[in-house]
Amino acid sequence: MNVVILAAGQGKRMRSDLPKVLHPLAGRPLLAHVLATARALAPERICVVYGHGGERVREVLRDPAVTWVRQEPQLGTGHALAQALPQLGAATQTLVLYGDVPLTRAETLERLREAAGDGVAVLTVELEDPTGYGRIVREGGAVKRIVEQKDATAAERALREVNTGIMVLPTARLADWLGRLRDDNAQREYYLTDVIALAVADGVSVRAAQPQAVAETMGVNSKGQLAELERIFQRGIASALMDDGVSIADPARIDVRGRLQCGRDVAIDVNCVFEGDVVLGDRVSIASHCVLRNARVAADTRLEPFCHVEDADIGAACRIGPYARLRPGTKLAEEVHVGNFVEVKASTFGPRSKANHLAYVGDSAVGRDVNVGAGTITCNYDGANKHRTVIEDEVFIGSDTQLVAPVTVGRGATIAAGTTVWKDVPPGTLALNEKTQVARADYQRPRKKK
Numbered sequence: 001m002n003v004v005i006l007a008a009g010q011g012k013r014m015r016s017d018l019p020k021v022l023h024p025l026a027g028r029p030l031l032a033h034v035l036a037t038a039r040a041l042a043p044e045r046i047c048v049v050y051g052h053g054g055e056r057v058r059e060v061l062r063d064p065a066v067t068w069v070r071q072e073p074q075l076g077t078g079h080a081l082a083q084a085l086p087q088l089g090a091a092t093q094t095l096v097l098y099g100d101v102p103l104t105r106a107e108t109l110e111r112l113r114e115a116a117g118d119g120v121a122v123l124t125v126e127l128e129d130p131t132g133y134g135r136i137v138r139e140g141g142a143v144k145r146i147v148e149q150k151d152a153t154a155a156e157r158a159l160r161e162v163n164t165g166i167m168v169l170p171t172a173r174l175a176d177w178l179g180r181l182r183d184d185n186a187q188r189e190y191y192l193t194d195v196i197a198l199a200v201a202d203g204v205s206v207r208a209a210q211p212q213a214v215a216e217t218m219g220v221n222s223k224g225q226l227a228e229l230e231r232i233f234q235r236g237i238a239s240a241l242m243d244d245g246v247s248i249a250d251p252a253r254i255d256v257r258g259r260l261q262c263g264r265d266v267a268i269d270v271n272c273v274f275e276g277d278v279v280l281g282d283r284v285s286i287a288s289h290c291v292l293r294n295a296r297v298a299a300d301t302r303l304e305p306f307c308h309v310e311d312a313d314i315g316a317a318c319r320i321g322p323y324a325r326l327r328p329g330t331k332l333a334e335e336v337h338v339g340n341f342v343e344v345k346a347s348t349f350g351p352r353s354k355a356n357h358l359a360y361v362g363d364s365a366v367g368r369d370v371n372v373g374a375g376t377i378t379c380n381y382d383g384a385n386k387h388r389t390v391i392e393d394e395v396f397i398g399s400d401t402q403l404v405a406p407v408t409v410g411r412g413a414t415i416a417a418g419t420t421v422w423k424d425v426p427p428g429t430l431a432l433n434e435k436t437q438v439a440r441a442d443y444q445r446p447r448k449k450k
Helices: 029-040 055-060 077-087 106-116 171-179 194-201 225-242
Strands: 002-007 045-050 066-070 092-098 120-126 135-139 144-148 159-168 207-209 254-262 272-280 291-292 308-310 312-314 330-334 337-340 342-343 353-359 359-363 364-366 377-379 389-391 400-404 407-409
Touching: 002 029, 002 077, 002 337, 029 045, 029 106, 045 055, 045 077, 066 077, 077 171, 092 106, 092 171, 106 120, 106 159, 106 207, 120 194, 120 389, 144 207, 159 171, 171 194, 194 207, 225 330, 308 312, 330 342, 359 364, 400 407
Parallel strands: 002 045, 002 092, 045 066, 120 207, 254 272, 272 291, 291 308, 312 330, 337 353, 342 359, 359 377, 364 389, 377 400, 389 407
Antiparallel strands: 092 159, 120 159, 135 144, 135 159
16 A cells, blocks of 8 residues: 655644644654554555645654655645655555644554445545535435535535545556546645546445544644644543553643553652653652653652653652752662752662752762752862762761762761862761851941931
C-alpha cells in the first residue's frame, strides 16, 4: 500500500506563523502523529505533500523513509494528490490521510483497506451538526458521490453522513480520475472528493467504513479545536494508565507529552506533566503540579508538590520537594532527601544523604549519610569554567556554607555554619572561619531623615 499524507494547508484560522501541521499535540507535531500511524501500517512508501511552511516542515520532521512532494500553488486536495502520483507504485492501493487529523487509529485504517477490496473505500461518520463537511450522497444504500457544503442543495445539506476525506483508492486508476477533475465549483479547486462520482460512473465499487469514535476523524483548524483534541488524546492516555492500575486523581488534569511507564500502585495527583521518556517504579507517588521530563523514579519514592525533574535518576524510597528542582545529570541513590527550594544539577548523592532546605548543589559528588545544611551553595562556576566539588561520606555541613570549587571535603568532616570553604578539608576535622562576636553598648541605630 501507498500512503499519501496531505499536509500543504496554510491553516489561516490558527492565526500563527507556525505551519498548522507542526502545532503540537501531546508534545509532538500533528503531522508526527499521522506519520506514526502510517508507519504502523507497514506501507511500501509514505509520501507527504507539503506546501505552507515549505522546508520548515521537512526540517522538523526529518524522516529518510518519507518522500516529500511540494504542492505549489495549492489548488485543492485533488491537485495535491496529483503531485504525489509520480512517486506511487501503481500496482497497489493508495491510502489518503491528512496531516491535521492526528487521532485516526491504525485498526480503523486496516478495516478501511479491507472494505475497499479492489475498488474505493471512504471513511465516513454521522454528525448531529454536519455543517462545513462534504455530504455522502447515497442511492439505494450505495455511495454515489460526495458534495461539498458550498455546492450542496438544501436537501443534500440535510444529510448527516459526512466525508472525512480519508479514503483508499486503486492507484492504477488515479491518473485517469485526477486528470478528469474540474474546478467549476464554489472554491475553484480540484476536489479529491469528485473522484467518487468518477469511480461510480466507471463501474468501480465504492464502499464506506466507519471509525470506532468520531474523534478519530477530527481535524485541527483552530487553536480551540487543537485544545479539544489535546484533552481527548490525554483522556485516552489516562484511561489506559488507569486500566493498568495507576491511580490518577483527576483524568482531566494530567498531560503526558511522550511516554510514561508506571509500575504497580503508582499514584499521580492533579496537574502533573510528563515529557519525553518517564519511568515510575512501584508505589511511586507524584503529588500535584509536578513536571517530569526524561526521568526515572525508583520504587517507593515520593515527589511532593511543585517539583521539577529533568534528565535525572531518582533512587528508591527518596523524598523530593516540595518545590525542588533536579536538573540534568542528577543521580540520587536510595533514601535521599532533597527538600524545599533545593536545586541539584549534574551531581550525585549517595544513600541516605539529604539537603532539606534552600540549597544549591551543582557539579558535585556527594557521598552517603551526608547532611547539607540550609543555605549551602557549591560555588562551581568561576565566570568561565565549571569545577567539581567532592563531599565524602558522613560529612556534616552547617547552614549558610559556601564550598568554592574545586574542593574536597574529607570523610566525616564537619563544616561549621557560615563557613566559606576554599581549601580541601581533611577527614574527621572541623572547618570554620574563626571570628569574634562583639556586643557594643554605645551603638545607635540609624534613623530616617525627615
